[in-house]
Amino acid sequence: xxxxxxxxxxxxxxxxxxxxxxxxxxxxxxxxxxxxxxxxxxxxxxxxxxxxxxxxxxxxxxxxxxxxxxxxxxxxxxxxxxxxxxxxxxxxxxxxxxxxxxxxxxxxxxxxxxxxxxxxxxxxxxxxxxxxxxxxxxxxxxxxxxxxxxxxxxxxxxxxxxxxxxxxxxxxxxxxxxxxxxxxxxxxxxxxxxxxxxxxxxxxxxxxxxxxxxxxxxxxxxxxxxxxxxxxxxxxxxxxxxxxxxxxxxxxxxxxxxxxxxxxxxxxxxxxxxxxxxxxxxxxxxxxxxxxxxxxxxxxxxxxxxxxxxxxxxxxxxxxxxxxxxxxxxxxxxxxxxxxxxxxxxxxxxxxxxxxxxxxxxxxxxxxxxxxxxxxxxxxxxxxxxxxxxxxxxxxxxxxxxxxxxxxxxxxxxxxxxxxxxxxxxxxxxxxxxxxxxxxxxxxxxxxxxxxxxxx
Numbered sequence: 001x002x003x004x005x006x007x008x009x010x011x012x013x014x015x016x017x018x019x020x021x022x023x024x025x026x027x028x029x030x031x032x033x034x035x036x037x038x039x040x041x042x043x044x045x046x047x048x049x050x051x052x053x054x055x056x057x058x059x060x061x062x063x064x065x066x067x068x069x070x071x072x073x074x075x076x077x078x079x080x081x082x083x084x085x086x087x088x089x090x091x092x093x094x095x096x097x098x099x100x101x102x103x104x105x106x107x108x109x110x111x112x113x114x115x116x117x118x119x120x121x122x123x124x125x126x127x128x129x130x131x132x133x134x135x136x137x138x139x140x141x142x143x144x145x146x147x148x149x150x151x152x153x154x155x156x157x158x159x160x161x162x163x164x165x166x167x168x169x170x171x172x173x174x175x176x177x178x179x180x181x182x183x184x185x186x187x188x189x190x191x192x193x194x195x196x197x198x199x200x201x202x203x204x205x206x207x208x209x210x211x212x213x214x215x216x217x218x219x220x221x222x223x224x225x226x227x228x229x230x231x232x233x234x235x236x237x238x239x240x241x242x243x244x245x246x247x248x249x250x251x252x253x254x255x256x257x258x259x260x261x262x263x264x265x266x267x268x269x270x271x272x273x274x275x276x277x278x279x280x281x282x283x284x285x286x287x288x289x290x291x292x293x294x295x296x297x298x299x300x301x302x303x304x305x306x307x308x309x310x311x312x313x314x315x316x317x318x319x320x321x322x323x324x325x326x327x328x329x330x331x332x333x334x335x336x337x338x339x340x341x342x343x344x345x346x347x348x349x350x351x352x353x354x355x356x357x358x359x360x361x362x363x364x365x366x367x368x369x370x371x372x373x374x375x376x377x378x379x380x381x382x383x384x385x386x387x388x389x390x391x392x393x394x395x396x397x398x399x400x401x402x403x404x405x406x407x408x409x410x411x412x413x414x415x416x417x418x419x420x421x422x423x424x425x426x427x428x429x430x431x432x433x434x435x436x437x438x439x440x441x442x443x444x445x446x447x448x449x450x451x452x453x454x455x456x
Contacts, residue, residue, distance in 0.1 A: 014298060014299050014334055014335040015334075015335035015336050016332075016334065016335065018373070021331075021332050021334075021373065024332045025330050025331045025332045025369070028313050028330045028332065029328060029329055029330050029369065031310060031313045031314050031317065032313060032314070032316075032317040032320075032327065032328035032329075032330060033317075033328060034317070034321060034328070037314075037317070037318075040211060041210070041211075041212075041226070044210040044211050045210070045230065048210060054083075054084065054085045055082070055083060055084040055085065055209070055227060055230065055232050056084070056085045056087060056209070057084050057085070057086050057087070057207055057208070057209045057223070058087050058088075058089065058195070058199070058207070058208040058209075059071070059075065059086060059087070059088045059089065059206070059207050059208075060089050060091045060192060060195075060196050060201070060203075060204060060205070060206045060207075060208070061088060061089065061090050061091065061143070061155055061204060061205070062090075062091050062092065062093055062203075062204025062205065063090070063136055063139040063140055063143070063158065063159070063162060064093070064106060064136050064162075065093065065106065065109050065204040065205055066106075066109035066110040066111075066112065066113035066114075066124065066163075067109050067112075067113060067204065067205035067215070067216040067217075067218075068159070068204045068205040068216070069113065069124065069159040069162075069163055070113050070116075070117060070120065070122050070124060070205070070216060070217050071205045071207075071216045071217055071220075072152070072155040072156040072158075072159045073122045073123065073156050073159075074120075074122070074217060074220065074241050074242055075088070075151075075152035075153075075155060075156065076152045076153055076156070077241050078220070078224075078241045078242075079152055080234075081224075081233065081234060081235060081238075081241055082224070082227045082232045082233055082234060083227075083232040083233075083234060084227065084232060086152065087148060088148065088151040088152060088155060089188075089191070089192030089195060089196070090140055090143050090144060090188055090189055090192050091189065091192040091193045091196055091204055092189055092193045093105075093106070093203075093204060094202045094203055094204075095193075095202070096305075097303040097304075097305050098202035098203075098305050098307065098308055101302070101418050104416060104418060107416060108416060108417075108437065111416070112436065112437075112441075114126050115434075115436070115444060116217075116245075116441075116444060119245050119443075119444075119447070120217050120242060120245075122217070123160075124163065125163055125164055135162060135167060135170060136162075137182070137185070138170050138171075138174065138179070139158045139159075139161075139162050139170065140185050140188075140189060141174070141179035141180050141181075141182070141185045142154065142158055142170075142173050142174055142177055142178075142179050142180075143155060143158060143188075144179070144180035144184055144185040144187075144188035144189070145177065145178050145179055145180040145184070146177060150177070154173075154177065157173060158170070158173060161173060196208075199213075200307050200310065200311075201213050201307060201311065202305070202307055202308065203215065207219075207220060207223055209223055209226070209227075212226075212314075213311055213314075213315075215315070217242045218242075218244075218440055219315070220240075220241065220242035221240050221242055221243055221244045222318060224240045224241060224242070244322070245443040245444075245447075246443060247277075247281065247442050247443045247446050248443070248446055248447075248450070249281060249284060249285045249446045249449055249450060250450070251450065251453075251454075252284075252285045252286070252449055252450055252453045253284065253285065253286055254286040255285050255286045255287050255449060255452070255453045255456075256286050256287070256288055257288075257427075257428035257456065258285075258287050258288065258425065258426070258427065258428065258449060258452050258453065259287070259288045259289075259290060259425070259426040260278075260282050260287045260288070260289050260290070260423060260424070260425055260426075260445065260449075261290045261292050261411075261423065261424040261425075261426065262278055262279075262282075262289060262290070262291055262292060262421065262422075262423060263292045263293070263294055263408060263412050263417070263420055263421060263422040263423070263424075264291070264293050264294075264358060264362075264420055264421050265293060265294050265295060265296045265297070265338075265420040265421075266293070266296065266333060266337075266338045266341055266342070266358065266361055266362065266365070267296035267298070267299070267332070267333050267334050267338055267365075268296060268297075268420045268421065269312055269313055269316035269317075269327075269330075269366060270312070270316050270319070270420070270421060270438070270439040271362065271420050271421045271439070272316075272327060272362040272363070272365070272366035272367070273316055273319055273320040273323060273325045273327050273366075273439060274323075274421055274439035274442055275358065275359055275362050275421070276325075276359055277323065277325070277442065278421070278423075278442060278445075279355060279359070281442065281445075281446060285446075285449055285453075287449060289355075291354060291355055291358070292408040292411065292412070293342070293345065293358060293404075293405060293408060294405055294408050294409045294412060294420060295338070295342075295405055295409065296334065296338060296420075297418070297419060297420070298334065299334065299335070299338065300409060302418065319439065319440070325367075326363070326367040326368075327366055327367050328366075328367065329366075329367060329368060329369035330365065330366050330369060331364075331365055331369045331370055331371045331372065331377075332365075333361070333365040333372050333373070336373055337365070337372040337373045337377075337378070340372075340378060340396060340397075341357070341358075341361045341372065341378065341381065342401040342405065343395065343396055343397050343398050343399070343401055344357060344382065344387075344392055344395055344396065344398075345357060345358070345401050345404075346395075346398070346400040346401055346404065347391075347392070347395040347398070348385065348387060348392075351387060353385055353386055353387050356385040356386055356387075357381070357382070357385045357387065359385070360381045360382070360384040360385040361381045363384075364377065364380060364381050364384070375393075378392075379392075415432065415435035416435060417435060417436075417437045418437075419437045419438070420437075421437075421438070421439055422435070422436065422437045422438075423435070423436050423437075423441065423442075423445050425445060425448055425449065425452070427452055428452075428456060433448060433452060434448045
């Protein structure tokens, strides 16, 4: 085993005790439960009514974050559409272990926001170069002084100037609205960041309502649905402020000259709910799929905090429910189960069953609650994939997979990505056309397949 691979978590690390694994799995399953979610929501609504609270939505804005700029463009329409009290806060970016790749995340937010803006009817300057840290300070200073009533419109106006790189426009906004002192600005930033932390989150572009978090324009439709169910929609039946894009490959059935590189991992809730859908989409479109599995983030040195874990598990649950995908009965496969399955992967590939093995493992770990940390559980995985367990046992512990996964990780990072699932779409000329992270970007992958196919 190479030292580099050991440094990336390939050694026997991240293996909790059987009791800890079991307790973690039970807690994750609890978070994933739709019945528990409904029960929590009913309790929250009873408490809200008893206290006489309005439908208060808190929004946390990070000026240098592309996703926050997109969110700012829907704030006014959102506040006008629903019977809510919208409270806006300025915040700093993720801090500490919640921001292991802070610089990469900001770059990704800019690149990704430019790609998705038009689908939501929003604007993001393509190839924009946001201003310096001095401009970040100016933007925050304008927002720090503004009263709540003006913040939704002002956040969008400040974002327009900031993301166009227009220092003159920022200066004009300061003349018109004034700006807080550096000390006052820091105080407002600290207050917003502390409130977000108290409510158990860490990112910008986040909406919070009665115990649940909603990320930017991508998850706002969930909050809209919840408010609608509570009778807070002033214009029932009208299109959502931020509707969820449809995954569609209409008109594409023979795009074999297009290659889709797919980077999954075996301990990713998001991967588990989109794995089969990704393969099915590629099959229907006739796209060539190149499977490039990687180690889970926490097994390659990317830390995961309790706040991040809780958000991911609960968010993946609602994403699975929307998709109609079996998910939620989990038995955490971190550590040894992942390594054991990957040790079988090269052999399974040679049998023409590599994809089936990964799919089966994800299904058993995240939907069926099977303990894959023993031979009994792993045998179920192997046989469900159409493979022989008696033959599989002879390949357990082989190390061919190590170099393969390390190569995949390096390739993923070269594309500016580090999380899973990630996608790389390669055109007929062999050039990367799209490199993107997230199961919630499958609609974007499908859209770009349609564009490449129509241009061929």
